[in-house]
Amino acid sequence: MSALVGWSATAALAAYAQRRPGVPVIGWLVASLGLTVGLSAAVIGALFDFNGVTFRLLHIGISLLGPLYMAWGALEYGVRSAQGRFASRLFLSAFTIVPLVILSMDRISGRFSTGFPALGDHYDLIPRSIVNVSQVVIAVFLVTAVVAVARRPGADRNHRLAVVGLVALAALLSITVGRLGLGAVGPLLMLGAVAALWGAAALMVRPRRDRYDEDDDYYDDYEDDADRDPEDELLEEPVRRKRRNADPYDDYYDGPPVRQSPPAKLRGVITIYTLGDGQGPGFDRIADAVVAEVASREPDTLLFACHTVPSAPSQRIVYAIYRDDLAKEEHDQQPHVMEFGRRTGSHVVATNVIELSLAGAAASDGLASLLMPR
Structure with a gap:
């Protein structure tokens, strides 16, 4: 079930990234793909017994790539500093390539159980240490994102904190399953991780707005459809304002809408x-x-x-x-x-x-x- 939900979330994120490309969305798309490939390998391992290939794919997905790219996407979403983003990309490159090579090539020991095998039960000291350092970097990314969003003024701060919080929850669940295995509980926690990541992406796409907030100028761009050039709409397609897709006025009131002109900030x-x-x-x-x-x-x-x-x-x-x-x-x-x-x-x-x-x-x-x- 978690693998199916993961593929659905990956498809939804891919569709959104194609319509509105952005660095955080691309990072979460890579994270979702890593989680989904790892969960698919776990399904094969549960059905036909785990082996070296399925074990490696599982932990590359849920212990490394998934949490790492979730945290990096959250940092790109929350941090405005160009220097901070550049530094995060350097760390991302280093902690993607080196651990990926080590987890793919290092030998595996021990016999596999029927549940999700924990990373520490079958990898030696060097792979375990590399993954531990990577997860420290993940924690630093997430804390930096939370602090940056919390210090940012504006009405959307709570909304951004909710997005980063969901991403942090998804990363925490994925790391927990990778480190502990947790047997039959592992797939349920991974389902929660995929759902939290999906929810964070959906919350970022459509921020909540109070319909009756006087500061919300829904009708700033209200104009007669007959005067609108269809080609102008196509030019604005790459990233359109969320509020232009507001619910129809007639769903809530009778009669024609009254143009409002609150002061814009x-x-x-x-x-x-x-x-x-x-x-x-x-x-x-x-x-x-x-x-x-x-x-x-x-x-x-x-x-x-x-x-x-x-x-x-x-x-x-x-x-x-x-x-x-x-x-x-x-x-x-x-x-x-x-x-x-x-x-x-x-x-x-x-x-x-x-x-x-x-x-x-x-x-x-x-x-x-x-x-x-x-």
Whole structure:
């Protein structure tokens, strides 16, 4: 049963990652795939007795890859620092390749039982030590993600803590089964791990919003369908705002909806890049491309522009204004934004980020059309 649920969760995560690619989703997709392959090997082992192949696949999935990529996805989801994310990717590479080779090649001793075999009962000292160190790294990733989310201001902090908490629960259950086996209870705990990971991904996809919250501007983008160009809808497809799929008004009230105009809480970010010698033209070409993509694909990014500094030729300043926190989050997950960060890494020697809260400013579609040409 847990293997079937795991394949279902993997298929759902793969479909979502294809529609809205993002680093946390990809990490959890790899984790789900690792858990599912391990559970499938356990099913074969339970039916036809465990052997070296099924035992290795089981523990590579549930003791190493599954928890490691869950924790890394949670860190990418919760941490904003580019330096922190880069360091986590270095650790991820090291603790994927080295333990994977050791667990695949090291000899296995002892006879297998009918239940889930514990990792320590059949692996020698070196594989056990490598897995123990990997699980310490997993714990560090999860604690870092929780602390980063808890320190972040904003109304969505509790929602993000719930997502990270579910991922931590899934990783804990998977590690527990890998270390202890637990016989017939093991499959039930793994079912809980898969369900927790699936729930975290679903909660991240559709954040909870209070229907009657005065700060929730459901009707910011309300307009006559006859005036909407169908091609414009296609351009906004990569990462669309969750609230644009709000429930129909007529399900709750009688009569036509009344347009509401609560003050929007804008978010602003100023990023100062210090470039290496001779890197200005290359950086400018990449920046021009991402500015064009943002202008055509992100209706809720009200301003996104890159400027030179006459008195400092090696510096570039990127100004960005977002409709709210959700718009900034979705901007950061856009494929062209992640590609911009990847391609400019070789051009930039230092980065300074200044975040602004523009509460009280008014945002509307008219302002958006003035700031960003469509």
